[in-house]
Amino acid sequence: MAEKFRMENGLLLSDTTMVEFADGCADAGTxxxxxxxxxxxxxxxxxxxxxxxxxxxxxxxxxxxxxTKAEPADDDEPGT
Known part of the structure; x- marks a missing residue:
């Protein structure tokens, strides 16, 4: 299956579906x-x-x- 891409507000987007299978693999949240x-x-x-x-x-x-940089959560800051 080929993904179809589109640009919206500067974002390169594609539609994806998170599925749970009724039969076969027990892979939840695929x-x-x-x-x-x-x-x-x-x-x-x-x-x-x-x-x-x-x-x-x-x-x-x-x-x-x-x-590019992850900001620490309030409880991760030293001295608190």
Whole structure:
């Protein structure tokens, strides 16, 4: 499955679906490129088989974000 990319507000986005399979792999929270619905059969990213989708969560993935510095959380600062 080829990902389809688009630009929105300077972000390079693609649609991805987080799925739980009804049969086959017990891989919970697997991401499958594209937009899918419960009941569809899709190729499994974790094995060579195909599985029926039990539930889905549609998400958009931004591909052109780079984290250059992580700010510490308030409880991680020394002396507090």
């Amino acid at each position: 991401f499958v490129p594209g937009t899918h619905e419960a009941g569809e059969v899709v190729p499994c990213p974790g094995c060579d088989g195909e599985h029926r989708i039990a539930s889905v969560l549609q998400v958009e993935v931004a591909h052109n974000i780079t984290v």
